[in-house]
Amino acid sequence: MLPLINSSYFQNLVEGFTNGVLIVNTNGEVYVANTAAAHTLGCTVDQCNGKSWRELLNGIVYSLQFEGFMRDATSTDRCNLPFFTPYIRPDGQTRYLNLSTSPLVEWNKLFGIMILITDVTPLHHMHEREKAILTENNKLQHERYESLQNISQAIAHQIRNPMMTIGGFAGLLLRRSGNGSKGCDSEFLEGILDASRRLEEIVNAVSQFTSLSIRDPKPLEIGGILDEARETIAAxxxxxxxxxxxxxxLEPVSMVLDHALLVTALQEIMENSLExxxxxxxxxxxxxxxxxENYLLVLADNGIGIEAGHLPYVTDPFFTTKAVGVGMGLTNVERIVREHKGGLFISSRQGVGTTVSIELPLDFTSLG
Incomplete structure (x- = not known):
């Protein structure tokens, strides 16, 4: 029993709590329970009092973990971190509870534990609905990606054949023009040839973008992938x-990733920094x-930075301020990160440098 304060004092005190409260003595017996706790657990206050906490809370699903939680609470003089668990009431109804403990100490001696019970069932159901909506949205987005990929591949295929014909004939005429053939303007032919090469670069870039899908996800060390990308840049x-x-x-971690895709993304970021x-x-x-839940990988350079007016568009397809290039590099990076169910964040200041942050989920099932 609690030796210093009678139970009626505690009973009156805990009835003022809107959350459930149990007070357990050092023998593990429930000394006081308020009405909110009894209602949450599916019993009466009288049915709570006098029982051991194991008997009263035997509906907790994560029972082994809760044993450790309570063991820590009774053997230390500090508050435990909250413990989340499903709880099956005597009437068969499942509730979702957050449990926390606080020691009761007098004269530096532990004489009891207060267990605070918060019923988070409505919040849990709301989160589950949100997850279901997000899952459905991701599914629809993936289907749109697949449709766009099929259309893009078909268009690229249809453009590539006539483009190669135009480029081939332009090159042939240009060579003849160099041999003194009449009726051929070499300057115009060079323009046609340059345009066909540019178009070929765009078609190849679109084909590469549409092929950026996860094909071989497996647990990998993030440090090894970074080292491989660095080796390519070193060359x-x-x-x-x-x-x-x-x-x-780097904080060491093993994550489920597509090796080839992530190396490609890191190489692209490093090449941009190099330029x-x-x-x-x-x-x-x-x-x-x-x-x-996530791993945050941040790459920061001290390059010339990106103009503030350009920053919102750097991941848009074909956006580029360079004389050479198609403008699909960061578009591909964003696609690869999204394929991993992650997020890409880019910040930059001219004259200071650019920071690229990649947030990736640690959960294997996120790639399913």
């Missing part, structure tokens, strides 16, 4: 005589940290 840096100073700090470095040399900071 380019060596060819150009450039230099990148790396500062990499943004003044005189071809600069610094690249890479950070990786894990949260409860």
């Amino acid at each position: 380019r840096v060596a060819e150009n005589g450039s230099r990148i100073s790396w500062d990499v700090r 943004a470095f003044e005189n071809g040399s600069g610094r690249m900071n890479v950070r990786g940290s894990k949260t409860q």
Whole structure:
């Protein structure tokens, strides 16, 4: 029994709580229960009092974890983190509860535990409905992607054949023009040939974009993928005589990823940074940290940055400010990240640099 304060005092005190409250003595017996706790657990206050907490809460689904939760509560003088569990009431109804504990201490001696019970069933059902809606939206978005992919592939195929014919004949006429054939204007033919090459680049870019689907997801170390992307960039840096100073700090993690796709995305980000470095040399900071549900990978450079007016459009298809290129690089990165059910965030300041943040889910089922 609780030695210093009588039960009627506690009973009057806990009845003022809107959440359920149980007070358990050091023997594990329920000493006081309020009406809210009894209602949530599907019994009366009298049925609660005098029972052991194991007997009273035997409807908890995660019983083994709850044993550890209560063991920690009775062996320490600190508050536990909240414990979430489904609970099956005596009438068969399932409720979803958040449980937390607080020690009752007097003269530095633990004489009881207060268990706070919060019924989060309506909130849980709302979250489940939201998840169902998001799942359906993702399914519809994936179907739209597939439709767009099929259309894009068909258009690219139909354009490629006449484009190759135009380019081939233009090249042939240009060669004849160089041999002194009459009636051929080499300047115009070069324009036709350049345009056909440009069109071929666009068709190839569209074909690549439509092929960016997850094909081989498996658990991989994020550090290994980053190293592989860096090796490819190192080869380019060596060819150009450039230099990148790396500062990499990653929290180790194994995640379900498509190896080829993520390497492609990281290479594209690194290539953009390399092109943004003044005189071809600069610094690249890479950070990786894990949260409860996601892994955040941040790549920051000290390049020339992106104009504020251009920043909202950098992931749009065919948007580019470069003289060379189609403008699909960051579009592909965004597609790859979305294929992994992740998020892409880009910030930049001119003269300071650009930061690209990739948030990826840790949950294997997210790729299903």
